[in-house]
Amino acid sequence: MGRKAQHRSALLRATQNLLRQKGYLAMGVADILRASGAPRGSLYHHFPEGKVALAAEAVRVEGETVRRHLLRLMQDHPTPEAFFAAYAARLGAWMAASDFRDGCPLATVMLETASEDPPLQQAGQAAFASWLSVFSALFTHGGLPPEAAQRRALQSLAIIEGALLLARVQQSTVPLATLIPACGRLSLDAA
């Protein structure tokens, strides 16, 4: 990897970490440069529109990382029941290991910016849509018709996001262990 490409990935990694730790509004360009070690010129070379473009690309990369993680988990645990049990255990281990600092890598930045910054909004929408597709495929493989699979996917994503927030608030894995495995078993009445 050439130095330019190295700077680009260092900028992205630093931005991903800062978005997760502090969110978008409290993240300054100076923070990104300090954490990445990249020169200011390289930020504007790779991301001429500056912080918002860099953050949108970081959101896209995070979304893709999570999507690939979900796909691997689905290969190992192909039924909804096995998948959500394994996912709850993994999220619980991550959150406990980070002293409940980790969580959804996109939730904070989306809550801060989804209504304000179209590039971030679009990147976030695409990321969440790609996760919903994985969950839909999981429920379809589990035998549900497409519409029911999509409804269950939306419900599961909401429960996961809500459980991650509650785990953070309660500083406990109990919400994850109580709520997420049930996504593989919940029956949702037809609306």
Next chain:
Amino acid sequence: MGRKAQHRSALLRATQNLLRQKGYLAMGVADILRASGAPRGSLYHHFPEGKVALAAEAVRVEGETVRRHLLRLMQDHPTPEAFFAAYAARLGAWMAASDFRDGCPLATVMLETASEDPPLQQAGQAAFASWLSVFSALFTHGGLPPEAAQRRALQSLAIIEGALLLARVQQSTVPLATLIPACGRLSLDAA
């Protein structure tokens, strides 16, 4: 109300708004003073520990406001089905009216700070626990035994928080309308 008490409530109102709009980390003391019109001395008079103590009190007040709102809604809609249908409609109307800027008044600040600032963490925990109590009472009145009512309360709060995040990301009331009414109908298998 004397001038001192007026300053205190102006400081709290400004902090509540800023926490909702920007979160905690991006909110500076200068922002709070500008938005409240209160003098710097009054902030440290009422909140000697400064920004963190003011934010913790704002979280406590927001938590209590939401709790009272939930209790009133429960008086008007005493069954779980009627309650969650009405709540979904109300949240949808609020979010649409705010152009999807509003949402849970505590989610952003909790995601940012729950692992870092004990006063904020405790205030947030107490707020979420008080909302869970309302939902538990609702399900208990609906005929569930206490343990099942508590499990349904936790599940409902996770779904509501997740649905509010998804509504923000998708800039749409669809996640609220799809997911929240089902809280009154969902059957959760025994874990």
